[in-house]
Structure formats: C-alpha cells, structure tokens
Amino acid sequence: MMKTLYSKFVWMTLLIMIASGTLGFMVVNTYYHHNLKEKNDEKNVLVARSIVESINMSNSELDPLLHSLGNTGYQLYVVGENGFKRAYGGEFRVQKIDQTIVESVLSGETYHGMREFPKETFITGYFSNELTNTVGVPFTYGGENYALFQRPNIKFLFNEIHLLLGGLVAIMIILSVIAMLVVAKIMVVPLTKLTIATNKIANEDFQAELPVYQRDEIGQLADSVRNMAKQLDATDRYKKEFISRVSHDFQTPLLNIQGYAHLLKEGDLNPIDHLKYVTIIQQESKRLSNVMKQLLVLTSFDQAHSLTKKEFFSLDIQLKQVIQKFRWLLDEKEISINIKLRPVIIYGDSEMLEYVWENIISNAIKYNHSPGEIHIALEEREEFVTVTVQDTGSGSKHTKYNQWTERFYREDEARSTQIEGSGLGLAIVQEVIQSHEGILSFESVVPHGTKVIIQLNKL
Numbered sequence: 001m002m003k004t005l006y007s008k009f010v011w012m013t014l015l016i017m018i019a020s021g022t023l024g025f026m027v028v029n030t031y032y033h034h035n036l037k038e039k040n041d042e043k044n045v046l047v048a049r050s051i052v053e054s055i056n057m058s059n060s061e062l063d064p065l066l067h068s069l070g071n072t073g074y075q076l077y078v079v080g081e082n083g084f085k086r087a088y089g090g091e092f093r094v095q096k097i098d099q100t101i102v103e104s105v106l107s108g109e110t111y112h113g114m115r116e117f118p119k120e121t122f123i124t125g126y127f128s129n130e131l132t133n134t135v136g137v138p139f140t141y142g143g144e145n146y147a148l149f150q151r152p153n154i155k156f157l158f159n160e161i162h163l164l165l166g167g168l169v170a171i172m173i174i175l176s177v178i179a180m181l182v183v184a185k186i187m188v189v190p191l192t193k194l195t196i197a198t199n200k201i202a203n204e205d206f207q208a209e210l211p212v213y214q215r216d217e218i219g220q221l222a223d224s225v226r227n228m229a230k231q232l233d234a235t236d237r238y239k240k241e242f243i244s245r246v247s248h249d250f251q252t253p254l255l256n257i258q259g260y261a262h263l264l265k266e267g268d269l270n271p272i273d274h275l276k277y278v279t280i281i282q283q284e285s286k287r288l289s290n291v292m293k294q295l296l297v298l299t300s301f302d303q304a305h306s307l308t309k310k311e312f313f314s315l316d317i318q319l320k321q322v323i324q325k326f327r328w329l330l331d332e333k334e335i336s337i338n339i340k341l342r343p344v345i346i347y348g349d350s351e352m353l354e355y356v357w358e359n360i361i362s363n364a365i366k367y368n369h370s371p372g373e374i375h376i377a378l379e380e381r382e383e384f385v386t387v388t389v390q391d392t393g394s395g396s397k398h399t400k401y402n403q404w405t406e407r408f409y410r411e412d413e414a415r416s417t418q419i420e421g422s423g424l425g426l427a428i429v430q431e432v433i434q435s436h437e438g439i440l441s442f443e444s445v446v447p448h449g450t451k452v453i454i455q456l457n458k459l
Contacts, residue, residue, distance in 0.1 A: 009184040017176070041115035044135045047074070048150040052139040062141050070153075077131055077149040081106050084146070090153050094130040097149070101136065105147035111136030114151070127154050190218050197225060206233035250291070253284035295424065313350045315385065316341040316378055322357040323376065326365060334371040341378045344385050346458050352432045353456075357387075359425040360452050364391040367450075384438075385458055390451040404442060 051069055058065055062078075063086075070076050070089025077087045077095070079102050087095065105111050113134045134149040190212040200208035206229045212222035260277040263269070269277070319341060330337055364374045368391045375390040404426045433440045438456040445451050 009188070010181065013180050013184070014177075037117075038115050041112050041135060044114060044150060044152070045110060045112070045137065048135050048137045048148055051076070051150065052137055052148060055139055055141060073153050075129075075134075075151050075153045077134070079106070079147045079149070081145045084144075090155065092129055092131045094132070097131045101132075102147055105136040105138050105149075106145050108138050110138075111147075111149070113149070129154070187218075190214065190222065194218075194222060194225060197229075201225070201229050201232065204236065206230075206236060250288065253287045256284045257281050291424070309351070310348050311350060312345055312347050315344045315346050315353075315387075318350060318354060319357055319376065319378060319387070322354060322361060325358070326361055329365055330374075333365060333368065335365060335368055336371070336373050338373065338375045340376070342380060344378060344380050344458075346385060346456060348436050348456065349432075352435070356429050356432050356454070359429050360389045360454075363425065364389050364393065364450075364452075367391070367393040369393060380458075383458060385456055387454045387456070388451055390445060390449060392445075392449045394448065 051074070054069065055062070055065060066076055066078060066086075066088045073089070075087070075089045075092065077085075077092065077097075079085050101111055101113075111134070113132050113136065117128065117133045129151075131149060134151040136147055136149045139146050139148055193210060193212050197208045197210040208229065210222055210226055210229075213219060214222070260280050264274065264277050264281075320339075323337065323339065361374070361376075368374065372392040374392075375388070377386075377388045379386045379388075430440055433454060433456070436456055438454060441453045441455075443451040443453065
C-alpha cells in the first residue's frame with residue numbers, strides 16, 4: 001500500500017519528537033553526572049550537618065525531634081552504636097546499606113553516597129529512593145554515637161507539583177500532535193490539488209484548474225505547472241495544426257502523382273501528353289522532397305539551436321553567388337535587379353545563411369509583378385551588417401507581416417495551389433536568424449512592394 005505524504009509527515013514528526021526527547025534526556029543525564037551530581041552531594045552534606053547541629057542544640061528527645069525534621073521534606077535514617085535503627089520522613093524503597101559504611105560514619109567519617117552512586121540514568125540516579133543514595137554524617141546524642149543518613153524526600157517535594165508538571169507535559173504533547181496534524185493537512189492539501197491537476201494534464205486536459213496560490217515553494221510549483229499546462233496546450237494545438245497542414249501539403253502532390261501515374265499506366269497517349277504528365281509527376285515529387293527537407297531542417301532547430309557551424313566568410317560574395325543562381329528566372333519573369341554591395345566579412349554558418357538569401361530572393365521573385373524590380377543592398381556598421389531585399393510585388397500596409405514567420409502560414413490560401421511553396425521557408429529563415437542572434441523584419445513599400453530587413457552581428 002502506498003504511503004501518503006500526510007502519513008509520512010506525521011510519522012516523521014513523531015519520530016523526530018521521540019528522537020529529540022531521547023537525545024535531550026541523554027544530554028541532561030550527562031550534564032547531571034558530570035556537573036550536578038557532586039554539587040548535589042555537597043549540598044546535602046551541608047543539610048545533614050545542619051540537622052546534626054539542630055540535634056546537638058536541642059534539648060528535646062531524639063525521636064520526636066527526628067520526626068519533626070523528617071516532616072520538613074527529608075528522608076532520614078539513623079543508626080546508633082547501641083543497635084538503634086529507624087527511618088524518618090518516609091520509607092526507603094531499598095533500605096539496605098553495607099555495615100562497613102555504617103561503621104565508618106559512626107567512627108566520624110562522612111559518607112558521600114550521592115556522589116558515589118552508580119552512573120545510571122538521571123531518573124534512577126537523582127531520584128533513586130535507596131539508602132545507599134544518601135549522604136551520611138556522624139553525631140552524638142546522650143553520650144551515644146549515631147550515624148545520620150539523609151536525602152531529599154522527592155515524593156514529599158513533588159507530591160503536588162508533579163501532577164501539574166505531568167499534566168502540563170501531557171497537554172503540550174497532545175496540543176503539539178494536534179497542531180502537527182492540522183499543519184500537515186494544510187500543507188498536503190495543495191499538493192493533493194497539484195496531483196489531481198497533473199493527472200488531468202497527463203490525460204491531455206490542459207484546461208484543468210489549479211486553485212493553488214501561495215507565496216512559497218508550493219506556490220512556485222503551482223505556477224510552473226500552470227505555465228507547463230499553457231505550453232502543452234499551445235504545443236498540442238500547434239501539433240494538430242501542424243499535422244493538418246502537413247497532411248494537406250502532402251496529400252495534394254500525392255494525389256496528382258497518383259492521378260497522372262494512372263493515366264500513364266493506361267497508355268494510348270501521344271508524346272506531348274506523355275511528356276506533360278511525366279513533367280507534372282517530377283514537379284510534384286520535387287515539391288514533396290522540398291517539404292520534407294524543410295521539415296527536417298525545422299526539426300533540427302527544434303531539437304538544438306546550437307547546430308550552426310560558424311566560420312568567417314565574405315557575405316557580399318555569397319550574396320552575388322545566390323543572385324547568380326536566379327539569373328535565368330529573373331530574365332524569364334522580366335525582373336530587373338539593382339545590387340548595392342560592399343565587401344563585408346562576418347562570422348556565421350555560411351550554409352544556413354545561404355538558405356536565407358535563397359529563400360528571401362526567391363520570394364521576391366515569386367510574388368513580384370512582371371515586369372518588376374528587386375533592390376538588394378548590404379550595409380556595414382561597427383558591430384553589425386544589414387541586408388535589405390526590396391521588391392515591387394503585392395505587399396501593402398494590410399499585409400500581415402507578423403504572421404509570415406509562422407509555420408505553414410499562407411497569406412492567400414486560394415493562391416496556395418497556384419504559387420509554389422509550403423509556408424515553411426520564412427519559418428526556417430527566422431530560426432536561422434535567431435540562431436545568429438540577428439533580427440528579421442518586414443516593411444511595406446509605397447505604393448506597393450515589400451522590404452525585408454535582416455540585421456546580423458559581424459562577430
């Protein structure tokens with residue numbers, strides 16, 4: 001059976017109370033034996049001698065006098081050389097003492113029984129009601145030698161107060177345990193709520209309520225769980241949208257490939273139609289390959305943003321090489337290009353940045369008018385460089401530039417089948433720029449067109 005946190009807390013608290021009580025008792029016991037035992041013996045020797053002085057100064061009979069002294073809170077045991085033996089002020093639990101001790105006291109020596117009592121526990125030491133746990137002094141009465149053994153009457157001294165002390169300790173223990181149970185319950189309740197909420201989150205209920213608001217570690221944990229639920233909810237919605245988008249982008253070219261492959265299989269096609277269908281299949285296959293390649297790039301960035309292999313290279317030369325790749329397409333669409341570059345050396349991942357320029361320039365061509373223009377400029381500052389690509393396409397002040405870097409975003413869904421693209425290009429561009437600690441921004445150009453601005457640190 002699984003132990004609850006509440007039961008663990010209760011048992012641990014009880015064990016701590018028992019352990020601390022035991023340790024405290026041991027410390028007090030050690031302190032008594034090393035510091036108080038001898039002093040207690042000396043103090044009682046002085047008391048015994050004052051009793052003897054009272055006897056010597058009194059003219060009363062010995063027995064009534066000892067009765068009176070015994071009633072003042074002391075246990076007395078008197079032994080005479082004439083065989084007299086009697087206890088006063090209460091009976092000793094163990095009334096045995098070695099005869100040699102008695103004879104030594106009768107001969108005039110002082111007996112330090114409290115000091116020499118075996119080093120047992122504090123309870124059996126100080127409170128042990130034994131005749132050997134006394135002090136002994138000699139006195140003379142009526143020409144006879146006597147030995148007086150004395151110790152405090154603990155029962156007499158604590159007859160009333162020990163009930164109060166015992167009750168006080170019992171009440172303290174009971175109240176402490178009750179308070180501990182209440183506090184433990186209060187502490188466990190928010191953890192129980194956290195457990196319920198995390199179980200719901202584990203079952204994909206990311207809207208689960210978590211009514212725990214505390215300014216302590218549990219409150220911080222609750223805040224972390226709420227933030228985690230929000231992130232998981234956003235990730236779940238993105239995952240579903242991602243699957244929907246990918247399915248759409250895969251389904252269309254796959255259907256085209258299947259359809260035209262079926263037509264080719266049936267045969268009876270003239271050479272022109274045959275070439276047309278094969279060309280379409282090749283184009284759709286290339287489209288699928290490009291989508292897969294872009295998805296793999298995005299996945300690599302999601303898994304680790306430190307995959308870039310940075311090096312020093314000439315940015316202006318790279319831009320010229322990329323522009324040269326699109327020269328045929330620029331001529332085909334009758335788009336003129338204006339280049340304003342200066343020699344610049346930067347530190348970055350040349351392969352990933354080449355993808356950035358290819359994507360930005362291909363978009364400037366793809367969404368441009370025919371005839372049209374593209375202006376590319378490279379400017380250098382002390383700590384960073386700025387690349388701007390401006391076209392004369394369909395951009396306007398109503399364009400949702402802030403959504404362009406979202407994955408699978410297509411501004412005009414109706415044109416998605418007419419203009420080639422997966423909606424992943426700018427998302428990858430944003431990831432590459434962020435991995436270089438750069439800035440990507442867009443501006444609308446009056447009367448029409450779009451300017452893409454990329455700022456990169458030189459080092």
